Amino acid sequence: MDRLYPAHFEAIAEALGNIFTADAYADREIARVLKADKRRGSKDRAFIAEQTYEVVRNYRLLRHLAGGGKPKKREDFWRLIGIQLHLQGRELPAWREFGIIDAADIQAKLAAAQQDRALRESIPDWLDAVGEAQLGAQWTPTLAALNEQAPVVLRANRLKTTPAELSVALARENVVTTPIAADALLVTERQNLFTTKAFQQGLFEVQDFSSQQAAPSLEVSPGQTVIDACAGAGGKSLHLAALLENRGQLISLDIHGWKLEELKKRARRNGVSNLETRAITSSKVIKRLAGRADRVLLDVPCSGLGVLRRNPDAKWKLSQDFIDRVVIEQAEILSSYSRMVKPGGKLVYATCSILPRENDEQVAAFLGSPAGEGWTLEHQHTFLPQVEGYDGFFLARLVKG
Known part of the structure; x- marks a missing residue:
């Protein structure tokens, strides 16, 4: 999505507000926000979902970069979104909702945060301690990997198709996949899989490789x-x-x-x-x-x-x-x-x-x-x-x- 629209950020801020102040579950809240305006295209929906998840994933770090206070108001969540987009290398529109985002200050705080694992990976201190106690040296690389975006993997339903046949059927619907093992196909281009004919016909389920x-x-x-x-x-x-x-x-x-x-x-x-x-x-x-x-x-x-x-x-x-x-x-x-x-x-x-x-x-x-x-x-x-x-x-x- 090349162009940024205020309405999309309003939706993201609304979802974040409910997730962090009303204890809503992220997946359900994102689904609710997306259903609220059916005029949005697939790229718009994907942008809203992905940016909401990115702020949730990096919530502690973004709060630190924003000054440390707990976000409560609409403007607070807009600021977190703006900082997240800045970290992604995007140029922010000159909208008053973003407030003043000092790039030099953010970069200085970010550099210092790299020395603190719990802050860097945006996780509560108590949970970081549990992970280290249980996994030892494996915890640092495990935690870093857990902070990445999850891949989308499908399982071909052998009662109706084979992985090779499924890959061809999905390609006809512009879903690009690559086989990874047994019945598993990795989706290499994200989109709404549940609206495909292949899904409605029961040819696959979304299920992680593990x-x-x-x-x-x-x-x-x-x-x-x-x-x-x-x-x-x-x-x-x-x-x-x-x-x-x-x-x-x-x-x-x-x-x-x-x-x-x-x-x-x-x-x-x-x-x-x-x-x-x-x-x-x-x-x-x-x-x-x-x-x-x-x-x-x-x-x-x-x-x-x-x-x-x-x-x-x-x-x-x-x-x-x-x-x-x-x-x-x-x-x-x-x-x-x-x-x-x-x-x-x-x-x-x-x-x-x-x-x-x-x-x-x-x-x-x-x-x-x-x-x-x-x-x-x-x-x-x-x-x-x-x-x-x-x-x-x-x-x-x-x-x-």
């Missing part, structure tokens, strides 16, 4: 009974259905019934026919499935630190108390839900976190507990954004003896 490793790691075979026990809206359930070739029984569980309703819609679009959803309304739901499953996927609730690039506002919403509570919840789920696996069956424990406390340490604690008796660890891996290039993610495959 997340795409969870379902294959379960090593399913057509005809098996497979349970996705923390299914959410079901991206991994849909992947499992494709790997099962629509054969066998796929049961998707979640405590939120509305998420399962969304999964049903996605399953119909994807051509999935072997899926059954069950809301976890009590512990009886899990008990009734004891010893039934050949495979169980546990994509458990977590801190989400591996997907900060995708959800940068999480940096400002997370707390030490939340991480402490979610670690307890993970242990309880692993201990209880693992009972659904039959002897000789396999379980994959997964998180979108990078903290050992939520990952390999959690698995080790389970194996050393009474609930883990008879289980063995077959494989585990932590995906780091600076290594694989995609979301931070963890998975471990366990076998029940």
